[in-house]
Every structure is written in structure tokens, then in C-alpha cells.
Amino acid sequence: MSSESAANAKRLSMIVTKGTLDWAYPPFILATTAAAMGVEVSMFFTFYGLGLLRRQLDLEVSPLGNPAMKMPMMGLHMAMPNLLAALPGADAAASAMMKRLIEKKGIASIAELRANAVEAEVRMIACQMTMDLFEYRQEELIDGVELGGAATFIESALASGINLFI
Amino acid sequence: MADRLLDVKGLNCPLPILKARKALQDVPAGGTLEVLATDPGTVRDFAAFCRTTGHALVEQGEAGGIFRFVIRRQG
Numbered sequence: 001m002s003s004e005s006a007a008n009a010k011r012l013s014m015i016v017t018k019g020t021l022d023w024a025y026p027p028f029i030l031a032t033t034a035a036a037m038g039v040e041v042s043m044f045f046t047f048y049g050l051g052l053l054r055r056q057l058d059l060e061v062s063p064l065g066n067p068a069m070k071m072p073m074m075g076l077h078m079a080m081p082n083l084l085a086a087l088p089g090a091d092a093a094a095s096a097m098m099k100r101l102i103e104k105k106g107i108a109s110i111a112e113l114r115a116n117a118v119e120a121e122v123r124m125i126a127c128q129m130t131m132d133l134f135e136y137r138q139e140e141l142i143d144g145v146e147l148g149g150a151a152t153f154i155e156s157a158l159a160s161g162i163n164l165f166i
Numbered sequence: 167m168a169d170r171l172l173d174v175k176g177l178n179c180p181l182p183i184l185k186a187r188k189a190l191q192d193v194p195a196g197g198t199l200e201v202l203a204t205d206p207g208t209v210r211d212f213a214a215f216c217r218t219t220g221h222a223l224v225e226q227g228e229a230g231g232i233f234r235f236v237i238r239r240q241g
Contacts, residue, residue, distance in 0.1 A: 029179070032180055032184055032191050033180045033184070035185055036180075036183055036184050036186075036187035036215070037187075037215060037218045037219055038218065038219055039181075105178055106176045106177040106181070106205075107176045107178045107179075107181075108178075108180070108181050108184075113180075116184055
């Protein structure tokens with residue numbers, strides 16, 4: 001192993017682009033676990049991922065156009081037809097069902113994983129351009145978030161053995 | 167008898183690892199942490215966690231659906 005790759009080996013950088021309840025899990029699970037394993041972690045939140053840094057999390061999942069979302073129901077796995085998923089309240093119902101399952105199965109909430117990431121000193125960078133685009137103010141985000149752009153991520157990525165786009 | 171006992175029965179990935187890492191902070195170097203879990207994924211995950219962090223997985227077993235690990239904190 002070259003000295004460069006040895007230096008990079010214990011760093012993980014990821015771009016977090018999605019903000020729905022289901023897609024919030026992979027980045028926070030990997031960030032907290034990596035940090036627990038002694039890896040230095042940087043998360044760069046852009047576009048819909050930026051919402052995961054808001055103080056008040058109100059995450060939802062949508063069954064619309066998502067045929068892979070088959071929920072366990074009475075021993076079967078059921079997907080909601082698009083015609084029903086398009087009705088008002090379908091997202092709220094699917095989200096409530098997903099949150100009940102998450103709790104029942106002993107899976108951490110996103111708020112819990114995010115608090116763990118903050119405690120583990122995971123570096124969280126909010127995309128400045130997305131802040132402007134969607135009109136977010138920094139005071140709406142949790143404490144400790146840095147603002148940065150693409151160059152900030154690239155610098156972090158160049159120093160990381162693992163780079164993920166989620 | 168381990169220095170500390172951590173019960174993560176009923177909890178799912180990644181909570182057993184996150185809680186074990188926290189609990190290990192309260193264990194002196196060379197001391198041991200005993201973990202009880204029900205998530206079958208912990209068998210591979212604690213092995214990987216120990217290989218990566220340098221802590222030693224000194225005991226491992228399963229009885230009645232409960233997985234038991236003893237981790238010695240690296241000195």
C-alpha cells in the first residue's frame with residue numbers, strides 16, 4: 001500500500017442527494033457505522049438531501065411510481081397501484097406505515113442516527129447553491145453544519161478512500 | 167465476567183454496533199465488554215467491527231436465538 005492510499009484509507013466522503021424517509025437511511029447508517037469504526041466521515045448534502053439537515057424532520061416516503069415498494073401485509077408483500085398512490089393522503093398513509101414498521105423492528109429513527117452522527121463528529125456540509133435555490137436559511141438547519149460548494153466536496157473526496165453518491 | 171454488559175436485544179442494524187462503540191468508551195484498555203443481541207447480522211458485523219478497529223473478539227456464541235459476544239478493548 002502506498003503512503004497516499006494508507007492516508008486515504010480511513011476516510012469516507014459521500015454526497016447525499018435524496019431526502020425521503022427511505023433514502024435517508026443509507027447515508028446515515030453508513031456515516032454512523034463508519035465513524036464508530038474509526039473512519040473520518042464527511043457528508044455533503046445537496047438538492048433534496050439538504051432537507052435532512054433541517055431541525056424539524058418530517059420525512060415521508062411515496063409509493064407513487066415506486067413498484068419496488070412492497071410492504072409486508074398479512075404474510076404477503078403488497079405494492080400500492082399508482083392510481084391509488086396518486087390520491088391525496090397516500091404518501092402520509094404509506095409514511096405512517098413505514099414509521100410503524102421501523103419502530104416495531106427495532107430500527108433507529110433518522111433523528112436518532114443524525115444525533116449519533118453529530119456526536120461522532122461527522123462533518124456535515126450543506127450545499128450553498130441548494131440553500132440559495134430552495135431558499136433555506138442556515139438557522140433552519142441543525143447546529144454545526146458547514147456551508148460549501150463542489151470544490152469543498154472534491155477536496156474531501158480526493159483525501160478519501162471511499163466516495164459514495166447516494 | 168466482563169467489565170461491562172450491553173443488552174441490544176431487539177435492536178437492528180446499525181444500533182448494536184453504535185451502542186457497542188459507545189459502551190467500549192467506558193471500558194478500560196484491556197477490559198471486556200459483553201454484548202447480547204438478537205439481530206443475526208451482528209455475527210458478521212461484530213467480526214468486521216473488531217477486525218477494523220483492532221478490538222479483539224474473544225468469545226462468540228449463540229443460544230436460544232440470542233447472540234453473545236465478548237470484546238476486549240485494545241490496549
